[in-house]
Amino acid sequence: MIRHDVLKTLIPVISDQMVVCNIGAPSQELFSLDDQPTNFYMLGTMGLASSIGFGLATAQAKPVIAIDGDGSILTNMATLATIANNPRSNFTLLIIDNGSYGSTGDQPTYAGARTSLAAVARACGCESVVEVSAKDTAGAVSAALQADEMTVIVSKCDSGNVPAPVIGMNPITIRERFMAAVAG
């Protein structure tokens, strides 16, 4: 299963939840599969999906799912320490770990080699960290939404992308409709 397959299984679970989605292929695939006002698409700024999602979870009570990638987490790994030290029970961090920089041509990341992002999250102090296979990911996200505890999920899947168009929506439109959904 590649990221697109994982996202497809996630749709019934996350469709009406607040989702902050990583730049590039993840956002484009999610947009094509199930565009929702409850989705915040990152059009730039690699590495900040986890931080944006965590800021959102801190500011209000609705559940927030940040969908990040292994390459992006590696660029902003220290945010796991911020997240661990200020835990928010309404926050779920889903790291789709395909061991590659998917949006740039599937170059390998260190997470696909010797580095375990689940071990990094635990070492940072995150208490509930699970590593799951691609097919068990939707179940893990569903369980995390029901649990009264912040959860970090590392979903191990295969490398690869499905062609999806660049998101043409205006960034202000993305932000404003997302904020209306958050406040609604």
Place this chain on the structure above:
Amino acid sequence: MAKQMDRRIIGDLADNGVDFITSVPCKQLAGVIEVLDQTPAIRHMPSNKEDEGMGLCAGAYMGGMRPAIFMQNTALGVVMNSLATLIQFYQIPLPMLISYRGEVGEPVACQVEMALHTKAILNQLQIPTYHFHTPGDADELPGILNHAQMCRKPVAILTDASFWRAAA
């Protein structure tokens, strides 16, 4: 040891409705961070790097809070992409209280190197920039904070060594 100026800056931020601040410390900001940590009306969430901080601020803003960031001018080298592609692109108001190291009174030569680039970077990014050089300059802070919200832009408040030395 916090000064009256530190209390005044935090008071102005709180009065403006700022309720979420992330920071990466600087010696010149130690007093203002100390007062921040004694101010329950503002949630302080330190970040490890300033671009991470901008992500936290963007999320907090979309969740209904009013964020600000405290950082050193050297961090402008870190946050250029986050400012352009997140804060500016999505039009998120963000006051940046910046310790302006490397100006007259600076004891560390290396700090001068980024001081030389500080205003040029802010100018290149078309970020409204205010330079606090004497304590009286801080009278402008409430207006600057309103301005950031009105135009939904990041704004830079540069606070140099002379400002902090003269501040009571």
